Amino acid sequence: MHPLLPTQQSLPLFNVAASRRIEARALLHTPDLMARAGLAVAKLALALRRGPGPIWIVCGPGNNGGDGRVAEQLLTRHGVGTHIAATPPEQPALVIDALLGLGLNRAPSADMAATITAMQACGAPILAVDLPSGLLADTGQAAGNCAVRADHTLALLTLKPGLLTGEGRAHTGQLWFDDLGVTPDEPPTALLLGPPTRPDRRPTSHKGSHGEVLVVGGAPGMQGAARLAARAALACGAGRVYVDLLDLAADEVADPVRPELMRGRLSRLPQAVGVVGCGAGHGIAHDMPGLLHTLPRLVIDADALNAIAADADLQDAVRRRPPASTVLTPHPLEAARLLACDVASIQCDRLAAATELARQLRCTVVLKGSGSVVASPGECPALSGSGGPALATAGSGDVLAGWLGGLWAQQPDAPAHAIACQGVEAHGRAGEVPGVLCAGDLIDRLAHWP
Ligand SMILES: NC(=O)C1=CN([C@@H]2O[C@H](COP(=O)(O)OP(=O)(O)OC[C@H]3O[C@@H](n4cnc5c(N)ncnc54)[C@H](O)[C@@H]3O)[C@@H](O)[C@H]2O)[C@@H](O)CC1
Ligand SMILES: Nc1ncnc2c1ncn2[C@@H]1O[C@H](COP(=O)(O)OP(=O)(O)O)[C@@H](O)[C@H]1O
């Protein structure tokens, strides 16, 4: 067994209803699923325990508890000290959290909440069975704001989306997966993104082979955002990158640090990939009808999203664009504005929110944040397991928008969904460092990745 992330391939994710169906069908020909689950838990527990103390196994009322009890029998048979109870032993070497799994259907009761607190306080690493108890498998929300924060989670039978998005990553710790020998026999709820690819560069290619990007944004005082996007597009390999900075004096250069970047206008670049909105302020609203009408491929971020949220005509213009030609990259607040709701309503079910926004505006939506979601009409939504808090710093979203533009310039026939999936995963993986990653440094890491 090995840690799941970063994944070497795209993997299917299944929500509770689908997991239940898969489990029910699998049990018809593989009745020993729980024995397999218990064995997987016991093996991992042996590898993870720290010190000579007993393994504390906390078992709940359902089959999650059943998995824990099977693991306890196997560990005992193996000569390992165990302790099954709601209260901890002296100096446990590991906690196995088998309190609640897929069956969670309400906030943990007071007793369970107290047990969760005790697990958290006992000082030993926690291995959660299937799900950290209290975490909702479909959405990654903590029911009643009370869920185990595990050091490790062993997902069983299926991978659930809630392990990877919403609050999931704050609760799962290191993620492990055992499919118990069952191949899912229905389409997934969503796909976990595999390693991103980069566009080929033929030995004989020239700058004209790699497309053009036009970055429109950067109102006075916010020009850095547009320049970050433009630098990212350049680092990604776009042939020519132009910047249309709002209100820049005619004789100023596009970017004093990057002389490779040129100044450009929509009227002269009608075939470029547009990356619009980064640091644009309110002024971008005026340019949006022309941009939406003209550019064949568009990545729309930040203030351009706010402009669309505020104007039903712009929303219509987005809907009227050709299929698969538009990517919106909202963070949760921008998504809330676009769906006329609040951030909590977005975050409580990120997969559903991204899918609904993609449906309403008939385009690809990247809902950013921990466990970024890519949703497009007619596509299975994709979820990224990559990225982390090093990216939680100003400008990393601008870099994503520019990178998407750079990818698209080089793959003009690729649909918006494919570009978004490639870009989001590359951005997340490049952003996996300890501490903080300044947006400019993120561009360097992306440029040299993998
Ligand atoms: N059936 C099988 O053979 C398999 C079962 N598996 C395990 O079984 C789990 C699912 O089992 P269950 O469906 O029994 O679900 P759970 O074990 O999650 O528990 C369901 C029970 O907990 C109660 N409950 C739910 N929320 C509660 C709350 N907030 N406070 C107090 N009690 C609450 C329910 O009323 C029900 O009695 C999976 O997560 C997985 O660990 C897997 O190992 C795969 C194989
Ligand atoms: N904790 C996190 N885990 C994973 N990704 C994150 C995290 N915080 C931020 N990110 C990523 O960083 C980027 C931030 O974008 P955004 O919020 O638009 O910032 P900005 O506007 O400052 O550029 C998004 O791609 C987001 O998914």
Ligand SMILES: [K+]
């Ligand atoms: K559990």
